[in-house]
Amino acid sequence: MHDTFARRMSTVHRSFIREILKVTADPEIISFAGGLPNPELFPVASMDQASHRVFADIGASALQYSTTEGDAGLRAIIAERYAKRGLTVDPDSILITSGSQQILDISAKVFLDKGDKVVIERPGYLGAIQAFSLFEPEFVTVSLDHDGPDLDELEAAFKDGAKCFYAVPNFQNPSGVSYSLEKRRAVAELTDRYNVLFVEDDPYGELRFLGEHLPTVFSFCKQPGLLCGSFSKIAAPGFRIGWVVAPEKVVYDKLVIAKQAADLHTSTVSQSIMRRYLEENDIEKHVALIRERYGRQRACMVEMIGKYFPDGVTITRPEGGMFLWVTLPEGVSSMDLFDAAIKEKVAFVPGRPFYVDGSGENTLRLNFSNSDEVRIEEGISRLGRAIGAFLK
Amino acid sequence: MHDTFARRMSTVHRSFIREILKVTADPEIISFAGGLPNPELFPVASMDQASHRVFADIGASALQYSTTEGDAGLRAIIAERYAKRGLTVDPDSILITSGSQQILDISAKVFLDKGDKVVIERPGYLGAIQAFSLFEPEFVTVSLDHDGPDLDELEAAFKDGAKCFYAVPNFQNPSGVSYSLEKRRAVAELTDRYNVLFVEDDPYGELRFLGEHLPTVFSFCKQPGLLCGSFSKIAAPGFRIGWVVAPEKVVYDKLVIAKQAADLHTSTVSQSIMRRYLEENDIEKHVALIRERYGRQRACMVEMIGKYFPDGVTITRPEGGMFLWVTLPEGVSSMDLFDAAIKEKVAFVPGRPFYVDGSGENTLRLNFSNSDEVRIEEGISRLGRAIGAFLK
Helix, strand or coil, rough: CCCCCCCHHHCCCCHHHHHHHHHHCCCCCCCCCCCCCCHHHHHHHHHHHHHHHHHHHHHHHHCCCCCCCHHHHHHHHHHHHHCCCCCCCCCHHHEECCHHHHHHHHHHHHHHHCCEEEEEEECCCHHHHHHHHHHEEEEEEEECCCCEEEEHHHHHHHHHHEEEEEEECCCCCCCCCCCCHHHHHHHHHHHHCCCCCEECCCCCCCCCCCCCCCCCCCHCCCCCEEEECCCCCCCCHHCCEEEEECCCCCHHHHHHHHHHHCCCCCCHHHHHHHHHHHHCCCCHHHHHHHHHHHHHHHHHHHHHHHCCCCCEEEEECCCCEEEEEHHHCCCCCCHHHHHEEEEEEEEEEECCHHCCCCCCEEEEEEEEECHHHHHHHHHHHHHHHHHHHHHC | CCCCHCCCCHHHHCCCHHHHHHHHHCCCCEECCCCCCHHHHCCCCEEEEHHHHHHHHHHHHHHCCCCCCCCCHHHHHHHHHHHHCCCCCHHEEEECCCHEEEEEEHHHHHHHHCEEEEEEEEECHHHHHHHHCCCCCEEEEEEECCCCCCCHHHHHHHHCCEEEEECCCCCCCCCCCCCCHHHHHHHHHHHHHCCEEEEEEEEEEEEEECCCCCCHHHHCCCCCEEEEEECCCCCCCHCEEEEECCCHHHHHHHHHHHHHHCCCCCCHHHHHHHHHHHCCCHHHHHHHHHHHHHHHHHHHHHHHHHHHCCCCCEEEECCCCCCEEEEECCCHHHHHHHHHHHHHHEEEEEEEEHHCCCCCCCCEECCCCCHHHHHHHHHHHHHHHHHHHCCC
8 A cells, every 4th residue: 555645645635615516416406515607608609719710720839838837928918908907917927827726836835834824814715725735834814804804913923924925805715705995005015014925816806796896905015926817717717727927037937947847837728729719709798797697696695695594694795706605693503504404405615614723613605606596596595494493 | 025935946946958948949950859749740620620529519518617536538538548458447546637747746745755765767757856856855766777777776775765666667758768578577566565656657658669568567566556647649738638547545535635736627628628539539540640650750860870970879779759868978968069069050958957866967868759850860960960079
C-alpha cells in the first residue's frame, strides 16, 4: 500500500458540498444546494459558431501548446472590459488560469509558508479554504457584517502579522454580502498600511441586479495585490477560464512559474473559443440577460421566504450574485435540519463548512441562480414546512 | 511591494526551455529545441466536426461545471484502449487531469513532505523537476543506460529510504531512451520490495516506430503506483487532457481532493470534444500516421548526424517518441555551443537543465517531431558545422 501521504493531506477532506450534490441527484428533490449558473442561459449556439470559426480560421494553432501567460487577444479583451468599468489594467499583468480556483492554488503556492497567517471572511468561500489548507497556513477569520468585514477585527488581524487577506467583496459566496463603498476604501487603506497582500476574488461582480456598481477594493489600493476574475458566471464555467491581475511584475513572474509547474497553460481550445465568442458577440447584452433572470429569481426567493419561513429566521438580502444566507435561531442545527429537509424533498448547504473555527451551526446557504420561480416557490414552502416542524 | 514569497519559490525558476523558445522565434532559425508535436498531423477537420456535434447534441451540459473525476465516457474509452494493449484498468481508477503536467503537481502535493527523497532519471524530465521542486524534496538521480536505469544505483537509492521514483520508461524526454523488458521487470520488483511509489509517465508509449511494444512497468508491479497518460502526443496538446491511473482507492481519493483544490475539474468543453472525437474517429489509424511520419523524421535525423557530425559525438537511437540525445566530447560545453549554433541559425536545448546535480554540460537534446526531412537535413548540416568549428 502506498498510503504514506504528505502531512498537508491530513487537514483536508473531500468537499462537503460535492458530497451533498450526490444526495440531491434525486430529480424529485428541489435543490438550492448547488452553486451552478443557470444552464438555460448558456450561449450554446454562439459557442458552436465560435468553435467552428476557430477550427476553420486558425485550425492547428488552436490545438497546439500555447504560452503559460495565456492568449494575448483574450487578455486584451479582459483589459478592455475592465476599462469600460473604469479600471485601467495592463494586459501584460493578466495571467489566464484554469478557472479562478487555480489562482487560489498558485497564489498560495507562491506566498504561503506553513503557519503563515491568512485572513478570511467568516463565513468564507469553501474553495479558498480547501486550496489554502493544502499549504498549512493559520487561518484568522473576521466577522462579516451586512456591509463588509468588521474593521476592528480586520485591523487586529493585520497587526498580528497577517500575510494576506482573501475576500469576495461582491455578493460573497456563501453569504451574498457586499462591501459598502466606505468599507472598500477602509480595507484598501488597511492592507496598504500593514502591507498585507489583498487577494480580491470577484467572480460575481457583474451580476448586480440592485443598487449601483461599486469599484473594486483593488482600485483603491496604493499597492494593489491580486484581482481574480472568471468567465464562469458571465459566459459558461465548462471552459475553466479565469484570470488574475497582478500589477507587480515580480509577483506576476512568480505566478507564471507556479502556473507553468501546475499545468503548463490553460486549454488552448477553451481560450480560442472564448476569445472568438467575445469578439463576435455582445457579452454585455448577455450579462444583462443573466442579471435580469437572477434578479427575478432572487426577488421571488426573498418574497417566498417572507411568506413561508417562521419568525426568528433571518436572511441576507443580496444585491447580486447567486446566493442568499439564512440564520436560524441560536442553538438550532442546520445539519439536523438538512435530514428533515431531504424528507420534504428540498436541499440546501449547511453553513458549518464555511467556518474554519467550527461555528456557524445555525446557518445555511441557498442558491437562487439555478431554479426558476415555480420551483423556488415550491422549494421554499417545503423548506419553510421543515423549519417550522423543526422549531416546534 | 508584495515580494515576501514562500520559501519554496526560491528554488525554482522560469523554464529555461521556454526562454530558449523565445530566442528561436526567428523564422530563419531551424529549431530542434522545442518539444512540440507536428501540427500538420492535428485532426483539425475531425475536431471541428466533433465540437459541432457536442454543442448540437449535449449543448448546455458541455458548458456546465462537471465532476472532478472527469467525463465517465472518456474514462471508459481510455480503459478500453489500455485493454487493447493488454492492460486491465478500472475506469473508476482513472482521474482526468489538465494535461499530464497536472499529475506531477497533484501527486507531489499528495505524497511529498519537504526533504522526502524522490528518485529521478539522470537526465530527467524538466517538467517533473519543476513541479516536484515546489514541494522541496531531496532529488536522488540514477544514471540512465541505453536500456534503462542503472539497477545498482536504483536499489541503493531505494535502500536509502526513497519515497517515490518518477520515470519515463518509453522514449524518455529528454534522452529518447527506453527500458528493456528485463529492466521493466527489475524496476517493478525493486519498487515492490522497497515499497517505493512508482510514478510511470507514459506520454510517448504509443509512438513506437522501431522494435516491439513493451508492457508498462506498472503492469509488472504487485502494488502498482501511478500510471500517467496524455492525449497531447496522440491527438493534440491544446485540449490539456491527461489522466492518471491510481488503482489504490485511498490514493485515488487523495488525488481527487488535490485536483479539486487545484482547478475543480478539467475543461468540460475540452473533455466533451475529445470524447466525441474518439467515439467517431479511428484514433489507432491516426496514431499510425504519426508513427510513420515521426519514424521517417527520426531516421533522417540519425542519417544526417552520421553524415554531418564530427567524430567523437555520440547519440541515442530512439525507437519512438520525439527526442534524440547528443553527447559531445568530455569538457565541451553545449551552453557555449548554443551561441555558436544560433549564429549558424540552428537551435537545440543544452542538456544541463535536465540534471539536478549541475552535470551534463556536454549533452544536448534534439527534437525530430516538428521538422520535415528537408529542414532536418539543412539543420543538422548547420549544427554539424557549428560543432566542427567548436571542436577545433
